[in-house]
Amino acid sequence: MSDTQNAGEQRIPVTVLTGFLGSGKTTLLNKLLRRPELADTAVIINEFGEIGLDHLLVEKSDDEGMVTLNSGCLCCTVRGDLVRTMSELFLKRSRGEVSPFKRMVVETTGLADPAPILHTLMTDPLLASRYRLDGVVTTVDGVNGASTLDNHEEAVKQAAVADRLLLTKVDIADAPKLAELKHRLQHLNPGAPFHTVATGEIDPNQILNAGLYNPETKSADVKKWLQAEAYEGGHDHGHGHGHGHHHHGHDHGHDHGHGHDHGHGHGEQDPHDVNRHDDRIRSFCMTFDEPMSWSTVAAAFDALVTYRGPDLLRMKGILNVKDTDKPVVIHGVQHVFHPPATLDAWPEGDDRKSRVVFITRDIGESTIRKVFASFFDAEKKGWGKDAGE
């Protein structure tokens, strides 16, 4: 465990702007780049194929701080290009060859799966030492969004892993359909603050600084980052599904495979609805009252990642780990975990419950709970000693 990642965070925050084809990413970016909050922003635009036009549509006064990658899709063939481009931009910045940008926006193609892009940011040693993920901002088309979600699983993933969800084109969309789509998105991803946007107009503060590190307070803002209360029954997501309000106060030694809301796709698979892509997505927050042994937690996550890695779309958490007073923050995307970071203090003082938010595909809460329970049981029985405690 290292605490280097949140001590005086110097790395450049990166916003990944994603959203299905035509959902309004470029329109949004254009408006954002005119705002003073984004004055010192480098932009990378990924276009699919040789005939991409987006870069011609994005107006930026400082052209050197904008790079277009058009040899393929960032999530597949051009990851190497992303690494190279981001590294080169950083070098140019150090040499004074481009203006000293303070943040970066990466606009993905409409078909991109954001996960590999996040992996690249998290795992490439060069990038990870210079940049940090601030957040994933996903645009959803207010007019075509519902059918896109029905027909394209990538669009569902883009919305499910978002840190901020933007429903666009509200100026031309039908109000009842918008309300339905809003409800659907909030159900899909209850933890992501949600905003409506007309012609790209939004206060940049609503979408920037979504990461763990808050540059305004110069410290970690776990509460804002984790949004755990969104899953704990404190919010009504339209129907009051109460994403996990039954999760309070469980001792990690037990498995409570219970209380799933089958009718709405947040429990185990609903046999009637398996064809709806977003009904494959689950989001829930698990809480654990007792301090956990790090080796046991790590082994449980290892097992989950090994067997279900591709379906663990996103995990964020704050853990109370035995033998340390300091909270440990974890962040994973599919099979890739950030190195865990140790914070100086618990964000809410005496409340030291561990909380882990999961966004998964086809994995219900009870399954994950069972995995944790079996590892905690094994630890109790002394098997954990073999895991190197």
Ligand SMILES: Nc1nc2c(ncn2[C@@H]2O[C@H](COP(=O)(O)OP(=O)(O)OP(=O)(O)O)[C@@H](O)[C@H]2O)c(=O)[nH]1
């Ligand atoms: N009326 C209206 N039109 C919008 C809005 N946002 C985007 N559009 C229009 O929708 C079309 C697609 O918008 P873009 O911003 O190019 O979408 P994109 O997500 O960058 O598209 P790709 O690059 O194809 O993935 C354009 O014609 C925009 O002018 C909006 O909020 N209101």
